[in-house]
Structure formats: C-alpha cells, structure tokens
Amino acid sequence: MACYQVADLCAVRFSLLDTDGTPLCNEPDGTAYTMDPISLQITPTVDAGESVTTRNGCGAVIYTRTDPDVETGADLVLTLGLWDPELLQLATSGEIAVGPDSLPAFAKGTQTADSVEAHFWGKTFDDSSQVASPSSYTHFVFPSVTWTFGSFSLNRDLLQVVLNGTAVPNGNLGAGGFSDVPVFTDPYWMATFTADDIPDPDEAPYNANGLGCGYVDTPACSST
Numbered sequence: 001m002a003c004y005q006v007a008d009l010c011a012v013r014f015s016l017l018d019t020d021g022t023p024l025c026n027e028p029d030g031t032a033y034t035m036d037p038i039s040l041q042i043t044p045t046v047d048a049g050e051s052v053t054t055r056n057g058c059g060a061v062i063y064t065r066t067d068p069d070v071e072t073g074a075d076l077v078l079t080l081g082l083w084d085p086e087l088l089q090l091a092t093s094g095e096i097a098v099g100p101d102s103l104p105a106f107a108k109g110t111q112t113a114d115s116v117e118a119h120f121w122g123k124t125f126d127d128s129s130q131v132a133s134p135s136s137y138t139h140f141v142f143p144s145v146t147w148t149f150g151s152f153s154l155n156r157d158l159l160q161v162v163l164n165g166t167a168v169p170n171g172n173l174g175a176g177g178f179s180d181v182p183v184f185t186d187p188y189w190m191a192t193f194t195a196d197d198i199p200d201p202d203e204a205p206y207n208a209n210g211l212g213c214g215y216v217d218t219p220a221c222s223s224t
Contacts, residue, residue, distance in 0.1 A: 004124050004125065004126055004131060004135070004138070004194070005124070005125040005126065005127075005128075006122045006123070006124060006125065006138045007122060007123055007125055008122050008123045009037045009038070009039060009040055009120060009121075009122055010035065010037075010121045010122060010123065010137070010198050011033070011034070011035045011037070011119075011120070011121040011198040011199060012033070012034050012035075012037045012078070012080075012087075012118070012119065012120055012121075013031060013032070013033045013118075013119040013178075013199065013216075014031065014032050014033075014087065014090055014091055014116040014117070014118055014119075014145075014147075015027075015030060015031040015116055015117050015119075015176070015177035015178070015218050016030045016031070016090065016114055016115075016116055016177075016218070017114070017115045017116060017117055017144060017170075017173075020172055021115070021143070021144055021170040021171070021172035021173065022172045022173070022174065023117065023173065023174065023176055023177035023218070023221050024177065024218060025177060025218060025219070025220055025221040026218065026219065026220040026221070027177075027217070027218040028217050029086070029090075029215040029216075029217065030090075030177070030216075030217065030218035031090070031177060031178075031215070031216040031217065031218045032084070032086055032087035032089075032090040032091070032213075032214060032215055032216065033087075033199060033201070033206055033213065033214075033216050034080065034082055034084050034087055034213045034214075035198070035201065035213070036080060036081045036082035036084075036213070037078065037079070037080055037081070037120070038079040038080060038081045038160060039077075039078075039079045040076060040077070040078050040079075040120055040140075041076065041077040041078075042074050042075075042076055042190075043074060043075045043076075043077075044071055044073070044074045045071070045072045045073050045074055045075055046069045046070065046071055046072065047069065047070045047071075047072050048069055049066065049067040049068045049069045049070070050066075050067055051064070051065070051066045051067075052064065052065045052066075071189070072168070072169075072189075073166065073167045073168040073169060073189040074142070074167040074189055074190065075164070075165070075166060075167075076118075076142065076145065076163075076164070076165035076166070076167055077150060077162065077163075077164055077165070078147075078162070078163045078164075078165060079160050079161070079162050080160065080161040080162075080163070081158060081160060081161075082161075082213060083159060083161060084161075084213045084214060085104040085105065085106035085214075086104055086213070086214035086215045087213065087214060088106055088108075088161070088163075089104075089106055090116065090215070091113065091116065091147040091163055092108055092113045092147055092148065092149060092163070093111050093112065093113040093114050094106055094107055094108040094109070094111075095107045095108075095109070104214075108149065112146070113146050113147050113148065114146075115144045115145065115146050116144075116145055116146075116147070117141065117142070117143050117144065117145070117170075117173055117176055117177060118141070118142040118145040118165065118167070119139065119140070119141055119142075119176075120139075120140040120141075120142075121137050121138070121139055121140075121195065121198040121199075122137065122138045122140070123136065123137055123138070124136055124137055124138045124194055131194070133196050133197075134194070134195075134196040135194035135195070135196070136194075136195070136196060136197065137194065137195045137196070137197060137198055138192060138193070138194055138195065139180070139192065139193055139194070139195040140190065140191070140192045141173075141176065141181055141190070141191045141192070142165070142167040142189065142190055143169070143170035143173040143176075143188065143189070143191070144167065144168050144169070144170035144173075144189075145165045145166065145167045145168075146165065146166050147163045147164065147165045148163070148164050148165075149162070149163065149164070150162030150163060150164045167189050167190065168189055169187040169188055169189045170187060170188070170189075171186065171187030171188075175221070176221070177218045177219070177221050178218075178219060178221065179219075179221050180195075201213075205217050205219060
C-alpha cells in the first residue's frame with residue numbers, strides 16, 4: 001500500500017525538547033497526551049522567491065535570475081475539546097498550582113513557550129474502509145513547535161480551546177521521545193507514516209494519571 005486516505009483526528013501528544021532540538025529524555029511530566037482533539041489546521045509558510053531582471057540602456061535584457069520559493073515550516077491551529085491544564089501548561093509554558101479538591105489550577109503569563117515535538121494520529125483508510133493492522137492509523141509528527149493561545153469563548157456550547165503553533169524544521173529529533181519516529185537524514189518540519197495503533201491510555205506510561213489526559217513521563221529514550 002503505497003498511498004492511502006486519512007480521516008479523523010484521534011489523539012495528540014506533546015513532548016518537551018532540549019534547546020538543541022533533541023528529545024528531553026527521561027523527563028518526569030515531560031509529555032502531555034489527550035484523546036480529545038477536534039481539528040488541526042496546517043498552513044505551510046513560504047519565503048517568497050524573487051525575480052531580478054536588468055536591461056541595458058537600449059532596452060535589451062542583459063541579466064536575469066529567478067530564485068524559487070522556499071518552504072520554512074507551517075502555521076498550525078489546534079482545536080481541543082477538553083480543558084486540560086497540564087497539557088496547556090506544557091504546550092504554553094504556563095504555571096500549574098494545586099487547586100480545590102487537589103485538582104490542577106492553570107495560569108498563563110507572558111513567558112515564551114518551550115518548543116515541543118508534536119504528534120497527531122488520524123485513521124488510515126483504503127476505499128472508505130479503515131486499513132487493518134499494522135497500518136490502521138496515520139501518525140503526523142511536527143519535530144519542533146512553539147504554541148500560543150488562540151481565541152476562544154465561553155458560552156452555552158462546549159468550550160473549544162485553540163492553540164496556535166509555529167512549526168519549524170528540526171534535524172535533531174532522531175527517533176523522538178518515545179522512539180516511535182523513523183529517523184530521517186535531513187531536517188524537516190513535518191513527517192507522516194502509518195502506525196499500528198494510537199497510544200493506549202490504559203497502558204504504561206500513559207496510564208500514570210488514569211485519566212487519558214494530562215502529564216506523562218517521557219521515557220529514557222535516546223536523544224540521537
């Protein structure tokens with residue numbers, strides 16, 4: 001199966017990166033995971049090329065050059081259907097405190113967020129039927145993303161949390177914090193590949209909080 005269809009958005013995982021873009025391995029609460037995303041919009045960013053032409057005094061073209069457009073990454077808009085203080089803290093470098101009933105309380109100031117590796121899982125289809133194992137899902141990876149809050153509103157409808165992301169190329173991700181990414185040779189801003197399943201919130205290490213959301217400890221991965 002060389003090509004396939006992709007639909008739905010089933011899960012999201014963020015893991016902190018070191019300053020050089022390598023995974024921050026063996027990091028307690030270094031990852032956040034949720035199975036309640038609504039949508040992800042991806043808009044590639046491009047540095048526009050230019051054309052230069054010089055004519056002589058008689059009007060003849062004596063020099064011309066065209067530089068092509070260059071992709072620089074992407075702007076992301078992630079909409080979540082769950083208020084997850086721990087995921088929001090990790091994504092935006094906000095602050096977590098202990099609130100009433102020992103539930104996490106969240107605050108966001110003006111600090112710039114740390115970069116994360118961002119993972120998204122959709123379903124793999126072939127002629128409108130989900131593909132069988134081991135390619136049932138499609139795994140999208142953005143190896144370095146910085147998130148900020150987008151606009152959201154409180155009303156009678158479900159609160160939909162919006163995060164705006166800036167994805168840039170990263171050549172140091174390696175296999176990623178959970179060792180589930182193919183190792184590519186060149187820096188990239190997005191990768192995609194099929195996967196057998198999405199992370200199971202009932203299995204380690206995702207079951208640490210028992211809620212299917214919030215912090216997960218990043219395992220003792222390899223940073224290369």
